[in-house]
Amino acid sequence: MLTPKEALQKLIDGNKRFTKGELKEKTYKPEDLKKHIHGQRPYAVIASCSDSRVIPERIFDADIGELFVIRLAGNIITDIATGSIEYAVQFLGAKLVVILGHNYCGAVDAAINNVEGQTKSLQFLIDEIKNELKDIPENACPIEENIIIQLEKFIKKSPLIEEYLSKEKINVVKAFYDLDDGSVRFF
Numbered sequence: 001m002l003t004p005k006e007a008l009q010k011l012i013d014g015n016k017r018f019t020k021g022e023l024k025e026k027t028y029k030p031e032d033l034k035k036h037i038h039g040q041r042p043y044a045v046i047a048s049c050s051d052s053r054v055i056p057e058r059i060f061d062a063d064i065g066e067l068f069v070i071r072l073a074g075n076i077i078t079d080i081a082t083g084s085i086e087y088a089v090q091f092l093g094a095k096l097v098v099i100l101g102h103n104y105c106g107a108v109d110a111a112i113n114n115v116e117g118q119t120k121s122l123q124f125l126i127d128e129i130k131n132e133l134k135d136i137p138e139n140a141c142p143i144e145e146n147i148i149i150q151l152e153k154f155i156k157k158s159p160l161i162e163e164y165l166s167k168e169k170i171n172v173v174k175a176f177y178d179l180d181d182g183s184v185r186f187f
């Protein structure tokens with residue numbers, strides 16, 4: 001099993017391959033898929049935006065069984081998302097949790113531009129993000145702020161994550177995906 005530091009390095013290396021256009025070739029035969037049926041040991045959890053241009057397995061050049069991925073518009077970490085992260089950490093042994101935001105994020109844009117949702121559910125989503133971002137400094141980057149806020153919020157809500165963090169069993173990191181060149185900046 002990887003350490004949290006090794007897990008992060010694996011993501012960094014995978015993203016380097018992605019930005020260089022040197023993805024590992026992955027083709028699967030039915031017998032290859034069968035190797036995974038008895039369980040999974042993903043080394044990282046990626047909580048990302050649902051944006052169709054942000055594909056965690058692709059941008060980190062990861063394989064089947066390596067990443068446990070949660071995707072919600074605006075990479076918001078709801079209670080269900082928090083529970084999913086906890087599941088991957090407690091039961092699957094994931095060593096690293098990444099909150100991944102990205103530039104040109106429509107969900108964050110909708111929130112800061114006060115776009116009106118046509119339905120209650122969509123308005124709920126926009127309001128969630130709007131509410132999170134209401135106190136950020138004027139010149140701050142709302143994408144980065146959203147990542148920071150989501151990360152802090154979910155750690156506060158999760159005694160399990162706090163405990164694993166304090167024992168250095170896992171790490172939680174913020175990451176910014178740049179659509180312009182495919183790079184991921186951890187911060």
Ligand SMILES: [Zn+2]
Binds near residue numbers: 050074075105106107
């Ligand atoms: Zn987005």
